[in-house]
Amino acid sequence: MGHRIALPEPTRNYDQDAEWFVIETTNGWREIKFHDYAAIFEIPGLYEQLFYDTLCCDSPRFMCEFLAERLLEAGENPGRLRVLDLGAGNGIMGEELAKLGVDLAVAADILPEAAEAAKRDRPEVYRDYHVLDLTALTAEQRGSLREYRFNALTCIAAVGFGDIPPECYRAAYNLVEDGGWIVLNIKKDFLTDEDPSGFAALLRDAVHHNALEVAGSRVYQHRLATNREPLHYTGFIGRKRADL
Ligand SMILES: C[S@@+](CC[C@H](N)C(=O)[O-])C[C@H]1O[C@@H](n2cnc3c(N)ncnc32)[C@H](O)[C@@H]1O
Numbered sequence: 001m002g003h004r005i006a007l008p009e010p011t012r013n014y015d016q017d018a019e020w021f022v023i024e025t026t027n028g029w030r031e032i033k034f035h036d037y038a039a040i041f042e043i044p045g046l047y048e049q050l051f052y053d054t055l056c057c058d059s060p061r062f063m064c065e066f067l068a069e070r071l072l073e074a075g076e077n078p079g080r081l082r083v084l085d086l087g088a089g090n091g092i093m094g095e096e097l098a099k100l101g102v103d104l105a106v107a108a109d110i111l112p113e114a115a116e117a118a119k120r121d122r123p124e125v126y127r128d129y130h131v132l133d134l135t136a137l138t139a140e141q142r143g144s145l146r147e148y149r150f151n152a153l154t155c156i157a158a159v160g161f162g163d164i165p166p167e168c169y170r171a172a173y174n175l176v177e178d179g180g181w182i183v184l185n186i187k188k189d190f191l192t193d194e195d196p197s198g199f200a201a202l203l204r205d206a207v208h209h210n211a212l213e214v215a216g217s218r219v220y221q222h223r224l225a226t227n228r229e230p231l232h233y234t235g236f237i238g239r240k241r242a243d244l
Helices: 037-041 046-054 059-073 092-099 111-123 137-145 166-173 199-208
Strands: 019-026 030-033 082-086 103-107 128-132 154-155 180-187 214-226 228-238
Touching: 030 082, 037 046, 037 082, 037 111, 046 128, 059 092, 059 180, 059 214, 059 228, 082 166, 092 103, 103 111, 154 166, 166 199, 199 214
Parallel strands: 082 103, 082 154, 103 128, 154 180
Antiparallel strands: 019 030, 180 228, 214 228
């Protein structure tokens, strides 16, 4: 049985970084912001119940299927991918990668609560789980990440909104070998000229300077908002051609 949770009335509109819900606890109802991942991951099953069962999030499955199509077209075997899953959370993307046949996936996340939740909920999906800030790596951390010789980077539902900043994404990108696969989804609004997140410029420059070759992009429904309207994201599959 799930938790007792409730969302705001659908007639209310919230920005995505202001969305909230309430959950019944032994001390009464508690309000939690959607982006308070530490609080959500600490309660078993809550992340899945809120985002997947209630708000129909589909991004890990959608993006893995998209990747699978492009791998097939390129004649590449998913089993040879060595994936860095950035902003891995409690491992839902890792689970999809395992279904695809990926043998080596390594997680990185800034939150210790995410790593603990992944160990609790999906202990089999990652070879290792690193809790770290990629913008402030020690020489030892950088060395141990390089040893994996990543040839793929996945980053799902984790950029923009005060989550992964461009400099962190850039650091992860530069850990991937040239020719590696890049799998990223991002809210459509973050790709406009007015984008405040810095990702529109990062991606534009990456393509312009031939550091990223886009193998495909698709706009799709990431999940529902609390007003039950669809939130559209753009999913990219690309090949790394050079460091950012
Ligand atoms: C919405 S969750 C997505 C989790 C997972 N990718 C999924 O699709 O279920 C966003 C994740 O990004 C992580 N995150 C936010 N800022 C980060 C940073 N600077 N470095 C690494 N991870 C970060 C959060 O801790 C959280 O686990």
